[in-house]
Amino acid sequence: MKTKLLLTFNADSTNHPAVYELVKIYDLHLNILKASINDHMNGELLMDVEGDQTRLDEAIRFLEGLHIQTQRIRQPIRVDEKQCVHCGLCTSVCKSNALFLGPSALLGFDEERCIGCNWCLNTCPVRAISA
Amino acid sequence: MPKTQRTFEEINARIKAGTAVVVTAEEVVAMVKAEGLGPVAERVDVVTTATFGPMCSSGAILNFGHADPPLRMETITLNDVEAYGGIAAVDTYIGVTAESPTRGIEYGGAHVICDLIAGRPVRLKATGKGTDCYPRQEVDTVVTLQELNEAYLFNPRNCYQNYAAAANTSDRLLRTYMGVLQPHLGNINYSTAGELSPLLKDPMLRTVGIGTRIFIGGAVGYVGWNGTQCNTNMERDENGVPKTPGATLALLGNMKDMDPAFITPAVFNGYGVSLNVGVGIPMPVLDEDMLAHLARSNEALHTNVIDYSVESRKRPVLARVSYAALRSGSVEINGKRVKTAPTTSLYKSRQIAELLRQWIMEGRFFLQEPVQTFPQGNAIKPLDIKGGK
Numbered sequence: 001m002k003t004k005l006l007l008t009f010n011a012d013s014t015n016h017p018a019v020y021e022l023v024k025i026y027d028l029h030l031n032i033l034k035a036s037i038n039d040h041m042n043g044e045l046l047m048d049v050e051g052d053q054t055r056l057d058e059a060i061r062f063l064e065g066l067h068i069q070t071q072r073i074r075q076p077i078r079v080d081e082k083q084c085v086h087c088g089l090c091t092s093v094c095k096s097n098a099l100f101l102g103p104s105a106l107l108g109f110d111e112e113r114c115i116g117c118n119w120c121l122n123t124c125p126v127r128a129i130s131a
Numbered sequence: 132m133p134k135t136q137r138t139f140e141e142i143n144a145r146i147k148a149g150t151a152v153v154v155t156a157e158e159v160v161a162m163v164k165a166e167g168l169g170p171v172a173e174r175v176d177v178v179t180t181a182t183f184g185p186m187c188s189s190g191a192i193l194n195f196g197h198a199d200p201p202l203r204m205e206t207i208t209l210n211d212v213e214a215y216g217g218i219a220a221v222d223t224y225i226g227v228t229a230e231s232p233t234r235g236i237e238y239g240g241a242h243v244i245c246d247l248i249a250g251r252p253v254r255l256k257a258t259g260k261g262t263d264c265y266p267r268q269e270v271d272t273v274v275t276l277q278e279l280n281e282a283y284l285f286n287p288r289n290c291y292q293n294y295a296a297a298a299n300t301s302d303r304l305l306r307t308y309m310g311v312l313q314p315h316l317g318n319i320n321y322s323t324a325g326e327l328s329p330l331l332k333d334p335m336l337r338t339v340g341i342g343t344r345i346f347i348g349g350a351v352g353y354v355g356w357n358g359t360q361c362n363t364n365m366e367r368d369e370n371g372v373p374k375t376p377g378a379t380l381a382l383l384g385n386m387k388d389m390d391p392a393f394i395t396p397a398v399f400n401g402y403g404v405s406l407n408v409g410v411g412i413p414m415p416v417l418d419e420d421m422l423a424h425l426a427r428s429n430e431a432l433h434t435n436v437i438d439y440s441v442e443s444r445k446r447p448v449l450a451r452v453s454y455a456a457l458r459s460g461s462v463e464i465n466g467k468r469v470k471t472a473p474t475t476s477l478y479k480s481r482q483i484a485e486l487l488r489q490w491i492m493e494g495r496f497f498l499q500e501p502v503q504t505f506p507q508g509n510a511i512k513p514l515d516i517k518g519g520k
Contacts, residue, residue, distance in 0.1 A: 087183075089310045090472075093311050125397035126407070127237075
């Protein structure tokens with residue numbers, strides 16, 4: 001089971017080593033894609049998570065117990081094929097190369113590579129991308 | 132054997148007879164690579180070029196017809212977007228970059244134009260002071276494209292010849308009409324369709340001038356004038372292709388014949404609204420010289436990468452790169468691999484070149500020789516600020 005999780009935590013849970021416990025107790029393979037924290041000690045953590053389905057569900061319950069909001073992101077962005085003009089400008093801000101221009105000059109999207117940064121949403125001049 | 136020579140008249144006679152040979156600018160590149168100029172010049176009559184990208188200096192002339200009693204419209208909005216009220220009496224010009232005061236960059240003049248083309252009703256509000264000949268003082272109604280007397284694009288500056296690519300060497304992210312430019316030379320964005328791009332294929336404007344018949348937004352249109360800031364006095368490479376942005380075209384086309392697939396609004400965060408215009412220009416293979424230009428490939432066509440972080444009209448050139456390199460996805464500048472991305476849709480450009488090819492093959496579209504070519508040696512003047520700050 002592989003999924004993408006977005007954790008939103010407030011000042012109270014910021015100092016808890018939750019990621020350590022996800023690895024150590026729930027045996028999950030984590031790949032942190034984005035992490036940020038603001039002046040008020042509130043923050044976000046986006047990561048790819050791979051592991052046993054049951055352990056993953058337990059881990060999510062554990063995080064919620066710590067008041068860390070957990071959101072599963074299955075389809076990080078969506079490209080509206082009818083709207084897209086295949087200019088390729090979205091690829092300029094796609095650091096993970098999930099968005100790319102294929103050999104026939106059509107826009108391609110590799111969902112597996114998308115890190116859910118959402119930079120492409122406001123870059124698309126025809127507003128064909130939504131989250 | 133004498134070298135190939137053809138005239139517009141001869142080509143049009145062949146189009147009428149259904150015997151004209153028409154290929155796209157990408158196809159002709161490959162053909163000349165394989166066979167050389169002579170045989171291809173002998174065989175091919177017309178090469179279609181095309182582009183589809185944001186062209187900010189665009190807009191439409193609309194005529195609403197008269198209400199009863201009539202009004203001379205002095206302030207005009209369409210879906211809240213301001214249109215020009217300085218021409219009598221029910222004519223207006225709406226520019227694509229005008230923004231809605233309520234919806235900002237998410238709805239502007241380009242959206243109004245494209246809503247009309249798509250057949251959607253648009254709310255018209257207008258006021259005037261009221262005169263003896265135009266007694267009414269306001270209208271508030273809904274109009275559709277079919278109800279308008281005239282509705283045609285009149286774009287003052289389209290089809291820039293060899294627009295420069297954009298990058299940013301500062302430590303601050305820039306939001307521009309060329310898209311997001313990441314700091315520290317994080318990316319390069321480029322426009323034009325390279326070897327398909329109209330004015331790169333006729334660098335001296337031998338066959339494109341006032342009166343040239345074109346494809347615009349899915350309709351048949353015309354070159355009305357040289358575009359604004361049309362520069363024919365810039366430095367050229369050994370093939371005559373401008374090294375810096377060169378000529379431009381003022382284009383006209385009937386909105387009532389346009390297809391939403393080939394004209395769309397374009398929004399650039401931090402900049403504003405623009406219009407993606409699809410343009411196709413057929414070029415006659417008059418002789419081998421003309422074909423040599425038409426057959427120039429992405430490898431042989433170059434543009435400058437300029438630094439948008441310098442707040443001046445004279446921005447420094449960071450590198451000179453080929454369109455093949457830009458198209459590859461990354462280029463190397465000062466030892467660094469930099470990601471490249473286009474603002475022009477190659478996919479749509481190809482579609483347009485192919486569609487125009489079909490129109491000509493089917494005898495639905497004839498070439499128009501320019502009634503006047505553009506002035507050569509025309510340099511563009513800057514605006515010097517006098518007196519004030």
